[in-house]
Amino acid sequence: MPELKKVIKSCRAYVNATKVPAFVIDAQGRPVEETPATSLGRPSLKTVPDNPFCGLIQESPARRQECFKAHLYGSYQADKFGEAYVFFCPFGLVHWVAPILSGYHIQYSLVAGPVIMSKPEDTLIEEILQQNGLSEQEIIVLQERLGEIPYLEPGLVNDLAILLFSLAGFLSETETGRFKEKSEFFAQQKSICQCLQEFKNIPDEGRDYPFVAKEKELMAKIRRGDKAGAQEILNEILGYVFFSQGNDLELIKTRVVELVVLLSRAAVEGGAEIGMIFGLNHRFLWDIERLSSVDEIAFWLSKVMVRFTDCVFNLVNVKNVDIIYKAVSYLRANYMQEISLDQVAEEVHLSPAYFSKLFKNEMKCTFSEYLSALRIEYSKELLLDEDLPLVEVAGLVGFKDQSYFSKVFKKLVGVSPGEFRRSRGA
DSSP: OOHHHHHHHHHHHHHHHHHOOOEEEEEOOOEOOOSSTGGGGGEEOOOSSSSSHHHTTTTTTHHHHHHHHHOOOHHHHHHHHHHHEEETTTTSOOOEEEHHHHHHHHEOOOOOOOEEEGGGOOOSSSHHHHHOOOOHHHHHHHHHGGGSSOBHHHHHHHHHHHHHHHHHHHHHOOHHHHHHHHHHHHHHHHHHHHHHHHEEEEEEOOOOOHHHHHHHHHHHHHHTTHHHHHHHHHHHHHHHHHHHHHHOOOHHHHHHHHHHHHHHHHHHHTTHHHHHHHHHHHHHHHHGGOOOOOHHHHHHHHHHHHHHHHOOOHHHHHHHHHHHHHHHHHHHHHHTSOOOOHHHHHHHHHHHHHHHHHHHHSSSOOHHHHHHHHHHHHHHHOOOOHOOHHHHHHHHHOOOOOHHHHHHHHHHSSSSSSHHHHTOOO
């Protein structure tokens, strides 16, 4: 396991070098900090964020949990894509995260932020805060504190994310981690050997192993996120597979592939993101070809099981906030150009059909309705400039046809663009 003191020291160096806030989270998404407890191997939870905006947000235990989930979701997305993941938290601030791995398991993660990537007056913060049920007074205070959050250009954020991911990769490979893996390896071998011995002691006529029932039990434990219980059942199943298949490595690999499919299905049923699980599946099934002994296969499958179990979290709401915020931010930055639903869906890594459904559920309007309303809103400011012809105003906000622009404008505003201009928007 990566050494926590080294992780925290490296995180502090990143902060000092980049002048960007950053912190360490554990495998549950909770921030940790260096205290006397960490020297004894017990991470100390950091309960008070360093910036006043997040400090006020996290005064509520429920909102604090939303923050933890958002950081954890970002960590798993980073592992999925193999690069630092830039995301929006449920309250509209930008972070980027990089996982620190021990085998296939995320041990810690480095989280940088919060920052904003647009000027305070152009952000969606107030809209997001209203949707999160904050009081009017809380929103006023948070808007005041927003000015204390660093503003960074998107390009700089991407560069800083690359640096963070490189640092996390360096921290993932440590002697401590390899020592812990050896201990886990020998503990598993001992457990499997005990199961093998038990099978050998059973008379031939009594060897009717309840394979299907054990598989169901294993799936149930994974759906509940019970790593220890799942490991115990998995060791027993592997003991039976090794006993029944002898030394036929290829046949054992075939049975193990079946178990990987089973594990992945259990993770999806438990709430894991299907895209993430399929991506891991592809990676794991590629890895199995390199294994050359039953011991390696057993330990490898154990790591796969832990990784899938880690993915069983209720992060659906967090995921939706991040996706919608990214989509809306993209629309605000590109509304003046020709934009299709397919294009934005690709931007947020979703299928067009799923993105369309998700957008409507979250925003209470269709994608095209939102884009039209956004363009009309931006056109109002341009209409106040009487030197701009209406056809030019229409083009500047993304409408190819002036007559269609006028039709949409009147439908949404109640008056024609010309009437709006003459009344100066009154």
